[in-house]
Amino acid sequence: MTPPKTTPEEIKDPRRILLLAPSNETATTFLKDLTDTPPPLPNPETGSLEGKSHVLSLKNPHYVADVPIWIDIVNPDGVRKWADAFSNKKAAEVPAVVGAYVVLLNRGKGKEGWDEVERVLKEIDRVVSISEGTALEVVRLVVLLGAATGEDDMGWVDGWEAVYGTATGKDELGEAVGVERVKEALEAHGWSGEVGDVNQLEGELGIKGGEVEGGFEIGEEDLEGMRRPIFGRDEEDEEDEEDEEDEEEGVEGIEALMLKMQAMRDLGAGMPEAERKKFAAKAVRDLMKTL
Template sequence: MDISNPRRILAVSLADSTQHLTRVIKDLTGTHPEQTSTTLAGSSHNLSLKTAYYTAEVPIWLDLISSPSEWADSFLSPEAKEVLEVLGGLVIVFSLPTQSQSDEAKTARELIQNVGKVVKEGLGGWSWDGVSLCLGVGEIDDVNEWEDCCSDLGLEFVQVRNRTIQERNEFGEKTGIPRALEALESNDWSQTSAGDLGSDFEDFEEELGIGKDSKANGKDKDGPDLDPESLDFGFDREDFAGLRQAIWNAGQENDEDFLNGEPSTGINPNEGEDLDDEEIRKIERMMVKLQAVRDTSAGLPEEQRKKVAANAVAEVMKEL
């Protein structure tokens, strides 16, 4: 399938990291980005993606940030709504500081936190159907701090090292630019029509017959029966009843079970009581969100997947 009008990628870096942004874009696309006037800010560059399922020429918008907090405020303003709606990817590029307590490290954290704020508040965080990457350019060995910082904000951290470094780790997983490309290729770049932007789960709800007019018996006037056994999630009614407690338990020890798609073994906190329609709809939404996180984190190293799982479960718990 040829995607003729794909969603866009927004790639940003600090104003003094132009060389790193240039390198990353060149490594991703194969060609150097061309400056607009005397700066990369405001320019655009295409990324050619070709998989077994689609081909697309994805435009990359380039931006340089002088004040991360002001930049975040501008992108969270009503005027930026249309820009955010057409984004399918967001890439942060920064220089990995050699000292974690240096001014450079403080500035990098400020950049990540403010761009992460836009991902969380402007794009929907874990429920956003896009890809958000944080590419740290540098040769340092201990990147746990940066992995944690990014994971807390729903960003995937990828270290970009010297080109002589092998492209796979000891587990056979891709690293560096190849991992970034893998994440971008796995994304859905098809445009979402304006009418579909009101609810992340509108189509899902309509398909299952759980719209606003659903009856108390869980069946729409013309919609299908909402028997959980027919929802193709691999859960039966008892699983729905126990899912809420299982999610709470998952925050401590079962994060990976959820992301691996294993059925919950939690105990119903209201044992003996039936869930009403609203509770079932809420749990269905949470299951969709957890499944999305599971899919997007599939290529991450095990330790990073656990961190992503813990943050995803924390997000879900807030809504239950």
């Protein structure tokens, strides 16, 4: 028995995306690729996109939303001054309504270039902490420009998911990369600002009170909870022979889900505890798309 189709909730006033880019050119190219719509023109008086906004239309089985993107042009050399301004109490209302930070950064060369990426993100984290202080989940993505896929072993930088800006297609795990990964991560986010669903899923996957207990722990009750939306029926329907085909498809769906969770567990095993927690929270949001 197929469950009735539900209309995704329309989020009328979603939280914002804050895009930080080193130049108008990088912001324009990225926005065009991300939204498939022409980005705004620079301010004729300043010649900058700073202070401009754009819209990203998102849709998944749970919601539809037109999420505003606030654009800021920040030279990495001036990021400390920028962070000082936005971490000030007088500007607290700005980060308080930001649900995602997307930072475009040139990768640079060797360890020196990577150290520069970490330095910039550490400064921006001072502002992100205000957004996280609202007790709502915040997406943190750094898009590395001028970097080859696989150049760096780590896909995470102090809690930021690192995405290679020029990458296309899928990685060895079949996951989206590049700009498509950015859109996927933003699409999986809860823009309405309601924390209940994410907290519930974290508990079900063994992430209790923000603590990751041995990675992702799935028990029989968890499997049954996943089984219902995959099969599209309740236990009492199991005797209906017409559903045998649905059940076979559901088993395959569970197996694929478990393989993906095992891969996520392996990826997170070598991370420091703080990064592992954020990795797990991101993985929970992504897994929602498969249920």
